[in-house]
Amino acid sequence: MNPSQVNVIGMDLVAAVHKTGPDIATFVVSAIIIIAGAIGVVFSRNPVHAALSLVMTLFGVAVLFIEQQADFLAAVQIIVYAGAIVVLFLFVIMFLGVDRRENIAAEPLHWQRPLALVLMAAALAGVIALGVGSHWATGQQAVAGSTTAGGHSNVYLLGKSVFTTYLYAFEATAALLVIAVVGAVVLARRPSLPSVEPETDARGAAVSGQPGPDGGLHDAAPRGSAAQDASPADVRAGQSLVKEAGR
Amino acid sequence: MSIPGSWYLILAAVLFTIGALGLLVRRNVLVMFMCIELMLNAANLTFVTFARMLHDIGGQAVVFFVLVVAAAEVVVGLGIVVAIFRRRTSATADDLHILKG
Numbered sequence: 001m002n003p004s005q006v007n008v009i010g011m012d013l014v015a016a017v018h019k020t021g022p023d024i025a026t027f028v029v030s031a032i033i034i035i036a037g038a039i040g041v042v043f044s045r046n047p048v049h050a051a052l053s054l055v056m057t058l059f060g061v062a063v064l065f066i067e068q069q070a071d072f073l074a075a076v077q078i079i080v081y082a083g084a085i086v087v088l089f090l091f092v093i094m095f096l097g098v099d100r101r102e103n104i105a106a107e108p109l110h111w112q113r114p115l116a117l118v119l120m121a122a123a124l125a126g127v128i129a130l131g132v133g134s135h136w137a138t139g140q141q142a143v144a145g146s147t148t149a150g151g152h153s154n155v156y157l158l159g160k161s162v163f164t165t166y167l168y169a170f171e172a173t174a175a176l177l178v179i180a181v182v183g184a185v186v187l188a189r190r191p192s193l194p195s196v197e198p199e200t201d202a203r204g205a206a207v208s209g210q211p212g213p214d215g216g217l218h219d220a221a222p223r224g225s226a227a228q229d230a231s232p233a234d235v236r237a238g239q240s241l242v243k244e245a246g247r
Numbered sequence: 248m249s250i251p252g253s254w255y256l257i258l259a260a261v262l263f264t265i266g267a268l269g270l271l272v273r274r275n276v277l278v279m280f281m282c283i284e285l286m287l288n289a290a291n292l293t294f295v296t297f298a299r300m301l302h303d304i305g306g307q308a309v310v311f312f313v314l315v316v317a318a319a320e321v322v323v324g325l326g327i328v329v330a331i332f333r334r335r336t337s338a339t340a341d342d343l344h345i346l347k348g
Contacts, residue, residue, distance in 0.1 A: 144305030
């Protein structure tokens with residue numbers, strides 16, 4: 001069936017009654033890809049294989065986004081998830097050198113896996129029962145704007161919604177991203193300065209006031225390195241925190 | 248367009264369940280993070296399905312924000328993993344009881 005025919009007849013009726021071959025084939029193939037990828041993430045011994053299985057699942061979800069006319073989100077799904085997040089995962093896996101197989105069979109709590117299986121089966125059954133009992137989707141339609149208003153494209157409508165209705169949320173995400181970047185830099189920075197002597201602590205004010213041995217070294221260091229741009233007092237405080245945590 | 252929304256919702260529920268199961272049974276911190284991504288994707292699929300069923304663009308806008316939050320969460324989480332690895336050379340969640348009271 002072509003899209004114009006769908007619009008003429010009425011979407012709900014057609015969606016409930018008609019099932020065309022290509023749509024069903026797309027859904028079934030995507031569902032198989034999604035489930036197989038998810039099982040691969042959970043049960044693969046090698047973290048690299050798990051990350052690649054995650055890519056498979058993300059592609060399947062993107063296909064289902066396109067199937068449901070969420071074109072922009074499908075593109076973002078591929079670019080952000082498969083292009084950035086999974087690459088970040090792989091980078092960390094290989095950076096840390098944990099890409100070796102682990103023994104999944106070793107399980108310190110022998111009752112945990114059966115309990116997890118039972119709990120998840122119960123949760124799945126409960127969710128599906130709730131969905132069936134409440135006719136899957138109820139409520140007002142098109143509260144924040146229709147997905148097909150005026151025959152505009154999905155990108156147009158989604159952009160209009162994000163930049164008008166959800167403008168404050170959009171600006172909050174900008175702040176969130178900045179905070180995340182700063183947090184990642186702070187967390188991943190290597191505390192590489194040599195440990196500070198106790199007597200230097202005692203005359204810390206004098207050291208920071210005039211160029212002592214530490215200060216001279218600090219001034220002579222090349223600029224641009226994050227660890228050396230930090231003031232000595234900050235680094236000293238961080239090191240004492242780390243020492244405290246180690247005890 | 249012609250697939251009923253309930254199929255998508257059941258698929259999303261199954262995907263969420265697999266992700267939650269992996270989060271419960273795996274001990275590798277990185278794999279646990281990937282399972283969280285699976286659960287986020289299941290929620291995203293549900294949002295897009297509801298957006299289609301109710302003809303409401305708000306569902307897709309929410310998915311947009313979920314993507315942003317997921318990216319920020321992964322960045323900070325992997326930063327924490329790298330910081331932990333500096334001190335102890337394992338990625339097992341059982342070893343991370345340093346905050347235990």
